[in-house]
Amino acid sequence: MKRSLLKFKNYEVHSVTTVYAGNKNANIATWMMQSGMKGTFLSVALYKVDYTIELVRQSGILNINLLSMEQKNLINKLGRKSGRNSDKFKNLPHAIDERGCPYLTEAIGYVACEVHDTADSGDHEIFTCRIIRQVVLNPEKEVLTYKYLKDAGLIR
Numbered sequence: 001m002k003r004s005l006l007k008f009k010n011y012e013v014h015s016v017t018t019v020y021a022g023n024k025n026a027n028i029a030t031w032m033m034q035s036g037m038k039g040t041f042l043s044v045a046l047y048k049v050d051y052t053i054e055l056v057r058q059s060g061i062l063n064i065n066l067l068s069m070e071q072k073n074l075i076n077k078l079g080r081k082s083g084r085n086s087d088k089f090k091n092l093p094h095a096i097d098e099r100g101c102p103y104l105t106e107a108i109g110y111v112a113c114e115v116h117d118t119a120d121s122g123d124h125e126i127f128t129c130r131i132i133r134q135v136v137l138n139p140e141k142e143v144l145t146y147k148y149l150k151d152a153g154l155i156r
Helices: 051-059 074-079 146-151
Strands: 014-020 023-029 032-034 041-047 061-066 094-096 102-104 109-121 124-136
Touching: 014 041, 014 051, 014 102, 023 041, 023 051, 023 074, 023 102, 041 051, 041 061, 041 109, 051 061, 051 109, 061 102, 061 124, 102 109
Parallel strands: none
Antiparallel strands: 014 023, 014 061, 032 041, 041 124, 061 109, 094 102, 109 124
16 A cells, blocks of 8 residues: 555654643644744644643643653553543653743753644644744654654554
């Protein structure tokens, strides 16, 4: 069977973290891109059934964490179970920014964002976000990629 053209792309792997009314959550997202010149806006696709998207819609804030190869174990922890029923931050190194939004301290870094606009995208919703700041935490680490996860059998 021939692969579709988009299966040739190699996406970076991120975790979107957010909080609303004291409820925090994190998920896995592979589709994120800068969508404004000079690092002013970015767009991220969030799966419509996830708890994370509910919290982002309510709070209007999120952090997008660029994951490192050392964090490949987070695929199961953050991507394969819901934060509605479990505390994804238990035993997960993180800190809280001045907005009360969590970020992952072992990530390469994170982008602090506020939602500017949204658009329907089938089973996902695209959030266009205003970038508040970009923080590099661990520049020496290697970026975790979709291709690595696929080749290692960690995802289908």
